Each structure stands twice: as structure tokens, then as C-alpha cells.
Amino acid sequence: MQMSESKGVLVFSDDQNLAIEILGKAREIADKLQSELFVLVIGKGIEESAAALAKFGADKVFVVDNPALEHFQAESYLSILHNLVVNHKPEIVLLGSTKNGKPLAARLATKLDVGCIPDCARLSVDEGRRLVGERITYGGNAVAKVTFKTKPQVATVPSRAFDKPEPKERKGQLIKLDAKVEQSKLEVVETKPLETSNVRIEDASAIISCGRGLEKKEDKVLLDELSKVLCGQVGCSRPLAEDRKWFSEWVGLSGHKVKPKLYIACGISGVIQHVAGIRDSKVIVAINKDEQAPIFEMADYGVIGNLYEILPALKEAIRKQLQQ
Ligand SMILES: Cc1cc2nc3c(=O)[nH]c(=O)nc-3n(C[C@H](O)[C@H](O)[C@H](O)COP(=O)(O)OP(=O)(O)OC[C@H]3O[C@@H](n4cnc5c(N)ncnc54)[C@H](O)[C@@H]3O)c2cc1C
Numbered sequence: 001m002q003m004s005e006s007k008g009v010l011v012f013s014d015d016q017n018l019a020i021e022i023l024g025k026a027r028e029i030a031d032k033l034q035s036e037l038f039v040l041v042i043g044k045g046i047e048e049s050a051a052a053l054a055k056f057g058a059d060k061v062f063v064v065d066n067p068a069l070e071h072f073q074a075e076s077y078l079s080i081l082h083n084l085v086v087n088h089k090p091e092i093v094l095l096g097s098t099k100n101g102k103p104l105a106a107r108l109a110t111k112l113d114v115g116c117i118p119d120c121a122r123l124s125v126d127e128g129r130r131l132v133g134e135r136i137t138y139g140g141n142a143v144a145k146v147t148f149k150t151k152p153q154v155a156t157v158p159s160r161a162f163d164k165p166e167p168k169e170r171k172g173q174l175i176k177l178d179a180k181v182e183q184s185k186l187e188v189v190e191t192k193p194l195e196t197s198n199v200r201i202e203d204a205s206a207i208i209s210c211g212r213g214l215e216k217k218e219d220k221v222l223l224d225e226l227s228k229v230l231c232g233q234v235g236c237s238r239p240l241a242e243d244r245k246w247f248s249e250w251v252g253l254s255g256h257k258v259k260p261k262l263y264i265a266c267g268i269s270g271v272i273q274h275v276a277g278i279r280d281s282k283v284i285v286a287i288n289k290d291e292q293a294p295i296f297e298m299a300d301y302g303v304i305g306n307l308y309e310i311l312p313a314l315k316e317a318i319r320k321q322l323q324q
Pocket of ligand 1: 210211212213214236237238239240250251252253254255256266267268269270271273274277287288289290293305306307308
């Protein structure tokens, strides 16, 4: 596609919350480029919720409302997105870094023969109207700044990279699109709900996480109790989920990236892969019996000691404080 031909910023995510988060940043970028902001919504019975996206900054909301597209389908979603890009020629396409969004972005970029930057934690535009994406690389040890030679510029954005914008009273244009539903080459054999708590850990304002310092699964009750007092959520390091299977999800580079007001790391050493997922937390408290543990280097407050003694004492102290 010719660089000069394309204009506008297009957003799509199969996760509506993430689409809204991306819209906030995309609006800033579109304003800087003096371009329009488009958002694509695909699904079943989604026209009303799609129209509401104008309040979050979209000038044009493209809707494909089709019962056959209630659930994500790689081929059909790709074909809809590709057609939209070819017909409307946005210079930037921002997709949600969900498990469906990442391969979708890679396939779209391949089909268009352009580049793709995955998992951008920051986005900006340089003097040449080029999108610049920043992403954590080398296992969390470095930040790579990447830009493009071709357009459209395709990038994916993870959850919580950008704050959700406040809705504003503004009108956008709703454009209904017809889409041919492709015959899927995949067959869904079984769908099982993921075992998760009701609240997304990314939305928690306080997270109490445990690592291999926790000796038994039953001891999780210590974290549950503290999290109750703080109205927070319990999280963990990867080994507790992957190796010990005590949890289904974890926090970190390969897990959830969180930015709560308070993150308490209990018995977590704080290696880079864990720290990469918590570095945007407002206050980090570390409880660890090893004073040399790397978590203390990035913690705002550190407690050197045994979590089995400190957690009950901390819970009591906070409870008393809250009662005053
Ligand atoms: C590609 C890749 C991706 C990864 N992604 C992630 C990720 O997203 N998230 C993640 O967490 N890890 C990730 N890991 C794993 C990571 O490298 C570490 O192995 C892991 O984070 C260590 O977990 P931990 O801190 O719980 O355990 P450890 O490193 O074993 O630390 C346990 C800590 O507990 C302390 N402790 C022990 N007993 C007590 C006690 N009673 N009271 C207080 N402190 C105590 C110890 O002093 C120690 O510091 C990844 C690894 C790879 C290779």
C-alpha cells in the first residue's frame, strides 16, 4: 500500500474492555495525525454496545452483526478486517493482544505484506507520521523501540497498557457491514470455562501475591484473609500455577500484567519475569526472609521475615487501623 494513500487509525479487539482502553490512546494518536478514528466490532447482537464506542472517541464504528460470528473465528474475522483495511486504508491498525488478537494481527500483517509490532506497552508517533511502539524484550531486561517502513502499521496492545478513557457526549457514525462468513477450517470439539475468580486480577486495586515461599496449598488462606481485609485479589508467581497447579493463572511477563494501587509480594524472589508484570503498580511491598532477594530492589517497602509470621500480624494491624 502506498504510504501517502493511507489515513486514519483503526482499532479492533475481541475483548470490548480492551478495545475501549486502546481507543483512548488511539484518539490521541488520531488527533496528532489529524485523522479519523475507526473501530470495528464483530459479533452477535452487538449493535447497541458497538454504537456506545463513539463515546470513547471513535468517529466511525463499523459493525458486523451476524449470529454466525458470535464467537471468534480466525478466517472470517481476518477476512472482515482485511477487507476493511483495504477499503478504508487506515495508516495504523491497533489490535488487542488477546489470545485471538495476536495471531489475527500476525496474519493480517502477513496478508498485507507489512510489519507488525506485538505487545506495545507504549505508543507514539514520530515527525514522519510513523507509529513507534515500545515493547518489553529479552525476558523483561530491555525495552525495544520499534517503528515501521510500510503502511498500514499493525500493532497489538496488551490489556492495561493504557487507561480506559472517560466516556464523553459525542456522536459517531455507525456503519453496518455485511460479511461473508468463511467456512472454518477448524472444528471446536469442546469449550470449557476457565477456572477464574469473578473479578479480573487486572481490575483489582490491591493484589496479594505468593510465590514458592508458600509451603502448602492450604496456606493460601493467609493471603485470602489479608486480601479480604484490603478488598483485594490473590495472585501468584508462575511456579505456583504452572508447576504446583495451586492456581490457574499467574502474574508476570508471561502472565497477567497488573498495575494495582498496592501489590504485596509474599515469598516471591522477584526475578525479572515476575517483576515485568508488576512494575507499573503504585506501591510494591515485599515480604521475604532473604534480605538479598531481588524483589527488595524494586519494592517501595520491604519486610525481611517469615511470611507465616508477617501476614497474620499485618492483617491484624490493618484490621485494627480500619476499625478506628
Ligand atoms: C520464559 C519465561 C517466562 C516466565 N514468566 C514468568 C511470569 O510471568 N511470572 C513469574 O512469576 N515467573 C515467570 N517465570 C519464572 C521465573 O523465572 C521464576 O522462576 C519465578 O518467578 C520464581 O518464582 P518465585 O519467586 O515464587 O520462586 P523462587 O524464585 O523460588 O523464590 C521464592 C522466594 O521465597 C522466599 N521465601 C521462602 N520461604 C519464605 C518464607 N517462609 N517467608 C518469606 N519468604 C520466603 C525465598 O527467600 C525466595 O526469595 C518465567 C520463566 C521463563 C523462563
